[in-house]
Amino acid sequence: MKYQAKRKALILLADGTIFYGKSVGDQQGTAFGEVCFNTGMTGYQEIFTDPSYFGQLMVTTNAHIGNYGAKEEEVESDGVKIAGLICKNFSYVYSRPDADMSLEAFLQKSNLFAISDVDTRALVSYIRDNGAMNAVISTRVDEIDALKKELEEVPSMEGLELASKVSTREPYYVGDEGAEFRIAALDIGIKKNILRNLAKRGAYIKVFPHDTDFKTLSAWEPDGYFISNGPGDPEPLESAVAAAREIIASGKPLFGICLGHQVIARANGVSTYKMHHGHRGINHPVKNLLTGKGEITSQNHGFAVNREEAEAHPQLEITHLHLNDNTVAGLRMKGKPVFSVQYHPEASPGPHDAEYLFDQFFAQICEQQAKDTVV
CATH class of the missing domain: 3.50.30.20 (Carbamoyl-phosphate synthase small subunit, N-terminal domain)
Incomplete structure (x- = not known):
């Protein structure tokens, strides 16, 4: 010893x-x-x-x-x-x-x-x-x-933009180039296990820097878009919010996790706020309001989406709630293939209760592709 x-x-x-x-x-x-x-x-x-x-x-x-x-x-x-x-x-x-x-x-x-x-x-x-x-x-x-x-002299986390500190500087690829689906991932602090979960479901992913605009993202002609987790306050991420807004307008499927969830909320005009001490652990209880089932989740965030504004928004539906404090843990848009969660379904570390969300994302992609074929 x-x-x-x-x-x-x-x-x-x-x-x-x-x-x-x-x-x-x-x-x-x-x-x-x-x-x-x-x-x-x-x-x-x-x-x-x-x-x-x-x-x-x-x-x-x-x-x-x-x-x-x-x-x-x-x-x-x-x-x-x-x-x-x-x-x-x-x-x-x-x-x-x-x-x-x-x-x-x-x-x-x-x-x-x-x-x-x-x-x-x-x-x-x-x-x-x-x-x-x-x-x-x-x-x-x-x-x-x-x-x-x-x-x-140390700046407060509130108002602090940190995505640029952790994002890739150049685009890179993950997965099999011949895979069935192409996913454009906006890296504002992405975790490797998220990419593994996308790749193992038949995705070829191109990971883009945090400030990539929609024109560049869409030029790759992806089947769907993903906005990752990440550090800091979502409010300063104006470029990511603008990209999310244009992705939503395009009608393509969009999935966001944690900071990506907050970016999607802000793209819909819903504000975010700094929490008292945040949620960080691997046993946080969440209720899926669509199924009535409880999920044990891995969480890591110090900011949250304004629940009152989300409830009042005509195009948003709260899909998940954190059972400890009733904060917003999931959102989806009405009539659009857009959804997000305020936790980590890739569970690294943590339980695997929420892995179905990746399957839900690809199901939406398939559904959208079917609609596009008909048109």
């Missing part, structure tokens, strides 16, 4: 509250971001590499992190996207035989600063009561005043 000297570390919240811990290993460091928590018991590697978490300090509520190591193929992007890690017990030794490396080695490879030995129960309770806010984690425990000044 590997033992290392740990340095004293702290978490300084924007309101001045301080929690203490120790560095993972003997590293020194400082990291800034919005502090949030995820309640998942497993899937830490997928969480750390999810682009939706860009710029956030992740608090893991599970008591042990790192116990099954890390595996190269279990990533959701090209690398770690969280700004820093806060946990209770960090496992330097892992027990999974097919792991490629320890989590410590994985984080070192990614240059990610992490702290452990934190009272995460107290910290999470504080966030639940007081809301997600900016914070700094650091081994500079004797420089609190200086850290406070630096923290004041």
